Amino acid sequence: MIVQKYAIPEDLFxxxxxxxxxxxxxxxxxxxxxxxxxxxxxxxxxxxxxGGEEFKQGDRFGSIESGKWVGNLTAPxxxxxLECNHEVASHPRKVxxxxxxxxxxxxxxxxxxxxxxxxxxxxxxxxxxxEQENSEEEIG
Amino acid sequence: MGTNWRLLDTGSISAAHNxxxxxxxxxxxxxxxxxxxxxxxxFSPHCVLVxxxxxVELEVEENYCxxxxxxxxxxxxxxxxxxxxESQLGWEIYAPKNTPGIPRRLxxxxxxxxxSVVAGLDRLGVKASFRPTNDIEVGGRxxxxxxxxxxxxxxxxxxxxxxxFDVDTMLNxxxxxxxxxxxxxxxxxxxxxxxxxxxxxxxPPMKEIKAALAAGISxxxxxxxxxxxxxxxxxxxxxxxxxxxxxxxxxxGMRIIPQAxxxxxxxxxxxxxxxxxxxxxxxxxxxxxxxxxxGDFFAYPARSIMDLxxxxxxxxxxxxxxxxxxxxxxxNHKVNIPGVEADDFCQALYLASGKAGxxxxxx
Numbered sequence: 001m002i003v004q005k006y007a008i009p010e011d012l013f014x015x016x017x018x019x020x021x022x023x024x025x026x027x028x029x030x031x032x033x034x035x036x037x038x039x040x041x042x043x044x045x046x047x048x049x050x051g052g053e054e055f056k057q058g059d060r061f062g063s064i065e066s067g068k069w070v071g072n073l074t075a076p077x078x079x080x081x082l083e084c085n086h087e088v089a090s091h092p093r094k095v096x097x098x099x100x101x102x103x104x105x106x107x108x109x110x111x112x113x114x115x116x117x118x119x120x121x122x123x124x125x126x127x128x129x130x131e132q133e134n135s136e137e138e139i140g
Numbered sequence: 141m142g143t144n145w146r147l148l149d150t151g152s153i154s155a156a157h158n159x160x161x162x163x164x165x166x167x168x169x170x171x172x173x174x175x176x177x178x179x180x181x182x183f184s185p186h187c188v189l190v191x192x193x194x195x196v197e198l199e200v201e202e203n204y205c206x207x208x209x210x211x212x213x214x215x216x217x218x219x220x221x222x223x224x225x226e227s228q229l230g231w232e233i234y235a236p237k238n239t240p241g242i243p244r245r246l247x248x249x250x251x252x253x254x255x256s257v258v259a260g261l262d263r264l265g266v267k268a269s270f271r272p273t274n275d276i277e278v279g280g281r282x283x284x285x286x287x288x289x290x291x292x293x294x295x296x297x298x299x300x301x302x303x304x305f306d307v308d309t310m311l312n313x314x315x316x317x318x319x320x321x322x323x324x325x326x327x328x329x330x331x332x333x334x335x336x337x338x339x340x341x342x343x344p345p346m347k348e349i350k351a352a353l354a355a356g357i358s359x360x361x362x363x364x365x366x367x368x369x370x371x372x373x374x375x376x377x378x379x380x381x382x383x384x385x386x387x388x389x390x391x392x393g394m395r396i397i398p399q400a401x402x403x404x405x406x407x408x409x410x411x412x413x414x415x416x417x418x419x420x421x422x423x424x425x426x427x428x429x430x431x432x433x434x435g436d437f438f439a440y441p442a443r444s445i446m447d448l449x450x451x452x453x454x455x456x457x458x459x460x461x462x463x464x465x466x467x468x469x470x471x472n473h474k475v476n477i478p479g480v481e482a483d484d485f486c487q488a489l490y491l492a493s494g495k496a497g498x499x500x501x502x503x
Binding site for chain 1: 191192193216217218219220244245246247250273274285286287288289290291424425426427454455456
């Protein structure tokens with residue numbers, strides 16, 4: 001589905017830090033959403049955690065820089081990094097160009113699958129984006 | 141926003157102290173132990189700071205810095221290498237990202253933050269303006285560069301203000317796209333920046349400059365600033381963080397992303413004159429880190445070339461992307477250069493980035 005020009009694939013989960021999560025059994029692939037990459041702007045640097053690193057939901061698990069802004073990548077779920085996308089770390093603009101494809105960030109092994117309940121489905125994430133966009137318009 | 145914010149003036153301190161304080165105040169605000177804060181900062185001794193993701197080795201003339209007592213450190217914020225002499229003034233704003241009136245979209249937020257400093261400069265009689273992505277300029281020349289970071293829901297946005305600036309030391313201390321160029325071109329590079337002293341003809345007392353900036357920030361953000369100091373907890377945390385911010389691990393970076401810094405120059409002859417392009421390229425990440433363009437052509441408006449350099453900064457060095465960036469720039473800025481077309485600049489940029497034959501010079 002498309003909400004306010006942003007693509008939101010329906011088979012993924014989402015969180016309020018603008019991550020998409022594709023669950024496959026006990027594993028998940030995560031990346032930045034179309035809305036997330038658009039808000040961030042041209043991505044210049046990505047610092048990703050290495051394979052084997054453990055983190056809890058909400059932990060910092062990398063950093064991202066665009067237009068002189070350094071932001072944290074916040075883990076959408078607890079788990080262990082099975083693989084980080086080295087290609088995107090070297091060419092971070094791939095996140096801008098193909099957020100749901102070549103721009104994926106991590107493949108992780110979930111350590112607490114119950115946390116999936118805290119994520120949003122596509123419809124809910126679309127409503128959340130619309131709310132964010134409306135509040136921006138009010139600021140003007 | 142209509143609330144009381146803390147105004148901190150931490151005076152002239154070392155690079156490690158200033159960088160550690162950024163982290164300490166961000167932590168303190170993030171855990172709601174201090175109010176929203178505006179900080180003025182100065183450096184003593186002079187120093188070079190690299191951006192969070194940069195490599196000291198690629199950005200700093202380390203031998204020169206060592207010989208001249210210039211400290212080297214790393215910011216927690218993004219952006220490029222900076223030289224801070226003791227006369228410069230830094231400003232910082234700490235607040236929650238969801239503060240009413242502050243845009244969530246980064247580019248809109250940059251504009252608001254920069255406009256608050258522009259309002260302050262106006263009180264000093266300086267007609268400055270915001271230049272996207274995140275600079276403040278006077279007549280096309282940069283007077284303030286800015287950048288930021290975040291922790292949880294709190295952001296830190298910071299900038300420099302060139303008051304009275306030692307350009308020659310900056311040119312020696314930083315790796316810039318002008319090494320080995322002729323004096324005339326170096327002079328042209330110096331024209332890219334301007335300081336308060338040059339704009340006003342004399343330098344107002346620092347107290348007056350800070351008061352004007354504080355008033356501008358208060359006005360644009362709709363806040364009341366109340367002078368305050370660091371809390372005891374912040375002082376304690378500062379002592380702890382200093383150990384980290386003085387360490388080689390921090391300064392050199394534990395996880396620096398593979399990157400490169402190739403300096404390339406090229407010349408391209410057109411009907412309207414010669415275009416000289418000097419680029420700092422990161423081939424690993426296929427981007428132009430910075431560009432410097434001179435030549436014997438006449439550009440209208442005169443500031444077009446400086447604005448084009450700003451547009452090229454951190455852009456992709458792929459030929460298709462260069463073409464898109466330059467053509468779009470010429471359209472948006474209604475650039476007119478007799479005898480020189482947008483595509484001529486593309487050719488010069490292709491040469492410098494090594495995409496069109498082998499006539500560029502690798503320095």
